[in-house]
Amino acid sequence: MNSMKALSVIFIFFLSLVTFSSGDLIEDVCGTSSDFKVCIDALRADPKRCSTDKKGLVRILLQQCSTKANSIYNEVASLLEQAKEHVLIQCLQICKENYDNAIDDATSAIKYFDANDFLAARTSTVAIASAPDTCEETFNEPPVRISPIKSKDDDFMNFIGLTMRDLIEDVCRTSSDFKVCIDALRADPKSSSADKKGLVHILLQQCLAKAKSIYNEIVSLLEQAKEHVLIQCLQVCKENYDSSIDDAETAIKDFDANDFPGAMSAVSDVVSAPDTCEETFNESVKISPIKSKDDDFMNFINLTASLINQFGN
Incomplete structure (x- = not known):
């Protein structure tokens, strides 16, 4: 869960990747994030942090996103093998297909990020959100079934919401009432x-x-x-x-x-x-x-x- 929440900080860094500090680089990076502790814990848990720059730290978080998407996909696949009830099987199949796409989107996000195409990287990351969103909608549609991965879908959606925080603020700054x-x-x-x-x-x-x-x-x-x-x-x-x-x-x-x-x-x-x-x-x-x-x-x-x-x- 921590690795997924940590990704909430990724795109807050995009415009500051060329800025460096003489202090602790991880703290510099996480100091601009929306969740300092989760960011710190996630990056310090990865041994590659010791030999990388600021962009490399953000890439670590993107890799964690890809790992999480794969993990949820595998869990859905496992649940499908055990499922007996027809509607549950249909729901899980839709989730599986969407998480399969999410894995591709995460791969694209990393590719674009490495190429310094940060806008395309963010677009690919946003596309990942369709997996948990569509998955939960499928379970909520009649005949309603309890989603066995709801907590993980919710965590994933929360992550995407935090990554999009900057876009919401950008949009609202051009409105007539920012706070509302x-x-x-x-x-x-x-x-x-x-x-x-x-x-x-x-x-x-x-x-x-x-x-x-x-x-x-x-x-x-x-x-x-x-x-x-x-x-x-x-x-x-x-x-x-x-x-x-x-x-x-x-x-x-x-x-x-x-x-x-x-x-x-x-x-x-x-x-x-x-x-x-x-x-x-x-x-x-x-x-x-x-x-x-x-x-x-x-x-x-x-x-x-x-x-x-x-x-x-």
């Missing part, structure tokens, strides 16, 4: 294997989820409301959020189809729900019971729109 963006993306496990477009897709999915959540809250408030003006205001909010759900779905569809102007237009329509809702309460001089959620939603939509706009330029 970071928190939203890191809360979604799929961000671990997503490229930039995939990260924005995740934000759009969260826009849709938020719109549905606020709509349901408005419906609940309407059922409890007694005062005539409050009912009118909530009814306007309900109608607008109903439309915003359709707009959010359209935005996702257009964005996935690379129709970025269409996605921007649909996202702009989504924001009319919280905007119109709050205007209605202000005109009626009523305190909005969902003001904080409307405000948060508008901010979230705006940060998502700021990222979509980059694809159209």
